[in-house]
Amino acid sequence: xxxxxxxxxxxxxxxxxxxxxxxxxxxxxxxxxxxxxxxxxxxxxxxxxxxxxxxxxxxxxxxxxxxxxxxxxxxxxxxxxxxxxxxxxxxxxxxxxxxxxxxxxxxxxxxxxxxxxxxxxxxxxxxxxxxxxxxxxxxxxxxxxxxxxxxxxxxxxxxxxxxxxxxxxxxxxxxxxxxxxxxxxxxxxxxxxxxxxxxxxxxxxxxxxxxxxxxxxxxxxxxxxxxxxxxxxxxxxxxxxxxxxxxxxxxxxxxxxxxxxxxxxxxxxxxxxxxxxxxxxxxxxxxxxxxxxxxxxxxxxxxxxxxxxxxxxxxxxxxxxxx
Amino acid sequence: xxxxxxxxxxxxxxxxxxxxxxxxxxxxxxxxxxxxxxxxxxxxxxxxxxxxxxxxxxxxxxxxxxxxxxxxxxxxxxxxxxxxxxxxxxxxxxxxxxxxxxxxxxxxxxxxxxxxxxxxxxxxxxxxxxxxxxxxxxxxxxxxx
Numbered sequence: 001x002x003x004x005x006x007x008x009x010x011x012x013x014x015x016x017x018x019x020x021x022x023x024x025x026x027x028x029x030x031x032x033x034x035x036x037x038x039x040x041x042x043x044x045x046x047x048x049x050x051x052x053x054x055x056x057x058x059x060x061x062x063x064x065x066x067x068x069x070x071x072x073x074x075x076x077x078x079x080x081x082x083x084x085x086x087x088x089x090x091x092x093x094x095x096x097x098x099x100x101x102x103x104x105x106x107x108x109x110x111x112x113x114x115x116x117x118x119x120x121x122x123x124x125x126x127x128x129x130x131x132x133x134x135x136x137x138x139x140x141x142x143x144x145x146x147x148x149x150x151x152x153x154x155x156x157x158x159x160x161x162x163x164x165x166x167x168x169x170x171x172x173x174x175x176x177x178x179x180x181x182x183x184x185x186x187x188x189x190x191x192x193x194x195x196x197x198x199x200x201x202x203x204x205x206x207x208x209x210x211x212x213x214x215x216x217x218x219x220x221x222x223x224x225x226x227x228x229x230x231x232x233x234x235x236x237x238x239x240x241x242x243x244x245x246x247x248x249x250x251x252x253x254x255x256x257x258x259x260x261x262x263x264x265x266x267x268x269x270x271x272x273x274x275x276x277x278x279x280x281x282x283x284x285x286x287x288x289x290x291x292x293x294x295x296x297x298x299x300x301x302x303x304x305x306x307x308x309x310x311x312x313x314x315x316x317x318x319x320x321x322x323x
Numbered sequence: 324x325x326x327x328x329x330x331x332x333x334x335x336x337x338x339x340x341x342x343x344x345x346x347x348x349x350x351x352x353x354x355x356x357x358x359x360x361x362x363x364x365x366x367x368x369x370x371x372x373x374x375x376x377x378x379x380x381x382x383x384x385x386x387x388x389x390x391x392x393x394x395x396x397x398x399x400x401x402x403x404x405x406x407x408x409x410x411x412x413x414x415x416x417x418x419x420x421x422x423x424x425x426x427x428x429x430x431x432x433x434x435x436x437x438x439x440x441x442x443x444x445x446x447x448x449x450x451x452x453x454x455x456x457x458x459x460x461x462x463x464x465x466x467x468x
Contacts, residue, residue, distance in 0.1 A: 202422075238379060244464065245464075247463065250382060290413065308410060315409060318408075323443035
């Protein structure tokens with residue numbers, strides 16, 4: 001990953017593309033990132049006028065999945081997309097939520113996004129960190145000194161496990177494609193699966209027990225776009241609205257199940273969770289199963305159907321009651 | 324008498340209209356005896372069964388769930404059970420992963436001509452769930468209820 005372009009270079013290229021697209025009238029809005037009001041926070045930004053283009057930036061804190069803003073958009077939009085955003089866009093196009101010709105994708109190779117909360121926790125609140133785009137290091141700025149940090153220590157969990165950091169689908173690519181990351185071994189899923197039954201249950205009871213049913217995970221998810229979610233349905237009311245363990249567990253199981261073969265592992269759900277629930281636990285398991293059983297990875301191709309909306313006559317037969 | 328001596332599991336059985344339900348019917352008309360622990364819910368096709376049905380049954384106090392449809396290739400709607408097969412494979416693995424006892428939720432294929440097989444399936448499923456005991460993990464506790 002040594003050929004990664006510097007962040008300021010990427011920012012410049014994104015602005016150039018945005019300027020061209022807006023000037024030519026190819027799009028009415030460019031969805032990208034701007035600097036947030038706090039350090040280590042970049043926020044989504046919608047640019048409609050040429051004079052606002054210089055608000056656009058690219059840095060190590062652009063973790064939000066912008067694909068969330070595409071469904072139901074009336075105007076033609078350009079979107080800045082890293083690997084996971086582009087995979088989410090592919091899924092949205094496949095599911096007819098977004099028209100390919102209504103969007104222009106500005107692809108950006110990603111070398112992992114920094115977890116601002118982790119830096120604050122380890123380095124103190126208000127830490128200022130400079131990310132020059134190197135895959136290995138971050139510079140922590142102090143009043144009179146600087147400290148070099150290992151960038152990989154401060155990545156989001158899902159970024160550490162990311163195997164496709166480059167955009168899958170794009171119209172314009174800024175920067176240099178990064179070397180493909182290592183193959184996902186799902187060692188975390190295997191390690192958890194190796195624990196005993198009661199241990200696994202106890203862990204999930206503890207995690208799910210924190211949930212306050214705010215549905216932030218669902219609302220942040222780029223692929224949860226149903227007009228009526230099963231948890232909101234009242235006729236019939238499938239899942240109780242309480243935070244009683246059984247209701248919450250069913251909510252989490254079905255939420256994860258609805259994303260089986262569709263989840264692009266962008267981590268939006270976990271970042272949105274105010275209670276720190278380990279939401280990835282279930283998503284990762286389904287990601288692994290769908291890979292093992294149906295050899296499918298979400299968001300990698302426009303042609304391949306979602307595995308649970310599809311079948312093969314020679315699918316593996318699971319153990320059935322067979323007297 | 325201890326409760327455990329008289330306890331019988333309640334099992335919800337989702338049977339597809341065209342094969343397994345007819346299989347159960349055949350078992351009945353042929354006077355084949357099988358445990359009376361199952362409560363049958365007739366569904367148009369095994370492909371109609373949402374995992375939510377299964378979890379809702381467990382929430383409402385079922386000790387086990389049996390899902391049965393036509394053999395692959397025999398679906399009345401041609402492909403419903405192929406989709407079901409994928410869904411069940413993923414669900415089963417997920418339930419095992421979260422630490423739900425294996426065997427609480429079971430799947431089988433029973434055709435309309437297999438009355439004897441249906442009885443055997445129910446016997447096997449009931450025995451398995453009886454051995455597991457009362458379901459506790461997903462049951463919804465109603466405070467004061």
